[in-house]
Amino acid sequence: MIKAAVLGATGYAGIELVRLLTSHPEVSIEILGSHSFVGQKISDVYKNFNHVLEKECEELDLDKVGACDVAFTALPHGASKSVIPSLLEKGLKVIDLSGDYRYDDVAVYEKWYGEKHSSPELLKESVYGLPELHRDKIKNARLIGNPGCYTTCSILGTVPLLANKIAETKNIIVDAKSGVTGAGRGLKLQNSFCECTENMKAYKVATHRHTSEIEQELSNVAGEEIMISFTPHLIPQKRGILSTIYVNLNRKSSAEELTEMYKEFYKDEFFVRVKEVGDLPETKHVAGSNFVDIGVCYDERLQRAVVVSSLDNIVKGAAGQAVQNMNLLFGLDEKTALTNPGFYL
Incomplete structure (x- = not known):
């Protein structure tokens, strides 16, 4: 044991x-x-x-x-x-x-x-503990920097476009929403029920720390320095992150082509579920699970990919990913204790 x-x-x-x-x-x-x-x-x-x-x-x-x-x-x-x-x-x-x-x-x-x-x-x-990108390094490490919640959602939603050299790298926009558990358990007025319920708000616009983490990993994949515009929002629910990512493309494409590109990139990744064309992620599909759901759309007028990704901020965005990393560190099947479906309700 x-x-x-x-x-x-x-x-x-x-x-x-x-x-x-x-x-x-x-x-x-x-x-x-x-x-x-x-x-x-x-x-x-x-x-x-x-x-x-x-x-x-x-x-x-x-x-x-x-x-x-x-x-x-x-x-x-x-x-x-x-x-x-x-x-x-x-x-x-x-x-x-x-x-x-x-x-x-x-x-x-x-x-x-x-x-x-x-x-x-x-x-x-230390190894950045995102198994979908760094699995081999994780297996041999003794110190893992377990990624944050916004970062996991945003990185996995963006990486296939950069890896396939179809993305314009100068104007990537990530618009992300998080449940209140992302702020932790500490007592803060702005996170109390009456302040959060029936309310949405942006915060730390252009200054959120996770921006730098996302930029680091996207830059490593792209082979050049990437800067993004990242805006987080607090939404009135307990769990879940939903990121909408806007990436201009360097050539024409289609939702069908982009979806197949994502499916191919993540074909061996159990915890990444790429949606069919026209089907988009919802937070209730991933809450309580270690899954990341990704859907890809194409804006033909603007030659832009619009990617929607979603995960549970305290499972795949924190504790579940930590268990996944532990499984890799100790030579176990990385899915051990993590295959349960989301709560849905």
């Missing part, structure tokens, strides 16, 4: 990770780290775990965590990089759900996060 520690187990991404791991046939959850709920059973903090997992939450103890095989750090950015070097020294594999180890260039991290990176040398060996 793989001995796992989940640090930050009581946040939304952390508890979703715990939920997925409880049904994983090869994993034993050894440690639930939580600064706010030390000594409380996870089944008291989240009562859906009654009769399933009664383990107590613990303050971080690096020596105890050192007895595990893998640590998931579902901590805020900044907190992760303060503990991960010690975890690596103890021989653990680490899957970090913060943004601290997702970047190739420390200068990009420091620009977008506004602080110095305390272990920039580890960025040279």
Whole structure:
């Protein structure tokens, strides 16, 4: 059995990770780290775990965590990089759900996060944990920078056009909507029920940190520097991201051709479902699952691809992707414990 520690187990991404791991046939959850709920059973903090997992939450103890095989750090950015070097020294594999180890260039991290990176040398060996692009590197890594939710949705929706050299690279627009769980569990007035329900709003326009993450991965695929216009929105639902991506093309095409291009690109990817022409993703089709749904349209008047992609922001956008990465790290079928369909209702 793989001995796992989940640090930050009581946040939304952390508890979703715990939920997925409880049904994983090869994993034993050894440690639930939580600064706010030390000594409380996870089944008291989240009562859906009654009769399933009664383990107590613990303050971080690096020596105890050192007895595990893998640590998931579902901590805020900044907190992760303060503990991960010690975890690596103890021989653990680490899957970090913060943004601290997702970047190739420390200068990009420091620009977008506004602080110095305390272990920039580890960025040279950390692997961006998007299996659809980096599967072989993930298998041999000891540190995974688990991608964010907006980024996974946007990257997977855009990459086939860049890889097939059909995209104009200078004016890519990503218009994305997220459920409120993407903001985390912390109490914030703007995320309260009365502020969110029956309301939609854009936020961090042209300044959202995930912009840099998307640009990094798209640039790596395109072989040139890519800059995008990225606008996130908060929508009144719990789970789900829906991204509409606008990409001008360098030649005429059709919805049929583009759809076949996407199907060919993702033909071996179980968790990417390319829709038929005329069928577009909806968040309720992916909520609760590790799937990404993608639909492709063609605007003939503007010679533009319009791509719609959707995923669950705390499963494929966080915890599910982390489990997928863990499966790869330990030589398991990467679909293990992740094949359930979405909730739908």
